[in-house]
Amino acid sequence: MIRSQDALHAPYGGVVPELAARAHLQSLVPVIERALENAGTRWEQVDGVAVTRGPGLIGCLLVGVNLGQAIAWARKLPVIGVSHLAAHVFAALLEEPDLHPPVLGLVVSGGHSDLIRWHTDGSISVIGRTLDDAAGEAFDKGARILGLPFPGGPAIDALAAKGDPRAIRFPRPRAPGLDFSFSGVKTALLYEVRKRTSISEQERADLAASYQEAIVDALLQRVEGALFPSPARGGGSGWGPEPTVVIGGGVARNRRLREAARSRLGNTAHLVIPAPELCTDNAAMIGAAALIEWDRRGPDPAPFDADPALGFA
Numbered sequence: 001m002i003r004s005q006d007a008l009h010a011p012y013g014g015v016v017p018e019l020a021a022r023a024h025l026q027s028l029v030p031v032i033e034r035a036l037e038n039a040g041t042r043w044e045q046v047d048g049v050a051v052t053r054g055p056g057l058i059g060c061l062l063v064g065v066n067l068g069q070a071i072a073w074a075r076k077l078p079v080i081g082v083s084h085l086a087a088h089v090f091a092a093l094l095e096e097p098d099l100h101p102p103v104l105g106l107v108v109s110g111g112h113s114d115l116i117r118w119h120t121d122g123s124i125s126v127i128g129r130t131l132d133d134a135a136g137e138a139f140d141k142g143a144r145i146l147g148l149p150f151p152g153g154p155a156i157d158a159l160a161a162k163g164d165p166r167a168i169r170f171p172r173p174r175a176p177g178l179d180f181s182f183s184g185v186k187t188a189l190l191y192e193v194r195k196r197t198s199i200s201e202q203e204r205a206d207l208a209a210s211y212q213e214a215i216v217d218a219l220l221q222r223v224e225g226a227l228f229p230s231p232a233r234g235g236g237s238g239w240g241p242e243p244t245v246v247i248g249g250g251v252a253r254n255r256r257l258r259e260a261a262r263s264r265l266g267n268t269a270h271l272v273i274p275a276p277e278l279c280t281d282n283a284a285m286i287g288a289a290a291l292i293e294w295d296r297r298g299p300d301p302a303p304f305d306a307d308p309a310l311g312f313a
């Protein structure tokens with residue numbers, strides 16, 4: 001079960017931080033009660049509490065961190081605060097519990113486009129990041145340019161299915177090394193739209209498909225760059241004979257990304273893209289991250305603070 005706030009924010013064309021925090025306040029207790037009920041689990045069977053410590057909007061994080069510690073305190077349970085970003089990678093464990101590092105991870109969400117290496121010692125380092133917009137932001141802003149509703153990712157995904165991805169050749173980002181940049185392709189889309197006095201439905205679908213293709217291509221180029229080192233791009237080795245690649249975050253729901261990743265990487269890498277409902281923000285992935293972090297460092301001494309700028313650890 002996932003409770004979404006999309007409808008709440010849609011009229012504003014983006015997430016309104018204060019509304020988001022207030023909606024968290026109203027949703028969390030009923031969601032926890034429903035989740036326990038659906039799982040047929042009683043409070044007595046709960047061994048510990050996992051909560052997102054960051055990154056994200058501080059108002060939302062404070063609601064969660066506060067409630068997590070309050071439950072732990074009231075029920076005398078251990079509590080652990082984990083990274084939302086790392087959890088997008090660890091979501092893969094919900095499908096492949098034996099997954100182990102080294103893993104190359106691509107986290108693509110509304111706020112992040114990160115390429116990471118999950119090392120055999122359990123630590124995570126970021127080997128590529130976006131220099132401007134995140135991939136999800138590129139989808140959301142592109143959708144707005146095309147006159148599509150928020151959130152833009154699913155809207156572009158759906159419309160692109162009816163369009164030709166080769167209709168317009170959008171520029172591929174020229175960020176150096178393993179970093180991403182999406183502002184150029186977004187501006188190119190804006191110019192394509194502006195130079196038309198009217199846009200037919202087919203043209204809109206072609207624009208959506210071509211724009212999506214440029215984003216997907218840019219993402220996979222960097223994954224390939226990280227897997228197969230080249231003097232121009234850097235990239236690393238040491239992934240083993242069949243490198244494991246995990247793609248997670250809301251943008252990993254994108255059907256073209258899933259399909260293109262399978263065809264481009266499927267033969268050379270062990271590719272794990274969790275089921276769509278495990279890619280969008282969800283609490284199961286926070287539980288998966290907690291199991292990994294627990295083995296590494298145990299529970300957190302409460303009280304602890306939320307960290308809106310937290311990285312992968």
Ligand code: KG4
Binds near residue numbers: 139140
């Ligand atoms: O990980 P997530 O659920 O929340 C954050 O942590 O940000 O990611 C949300 C992002 C939004 O930008 C949304 O437009 C994008 O994921 N998204 C998609 C799709 N579904 C969600 N982007 C492309 N295609 C989709 N099907």
Ligand code: ZN
Binds near residue numbers: 249250
């Ligand atoms: Zn997320």
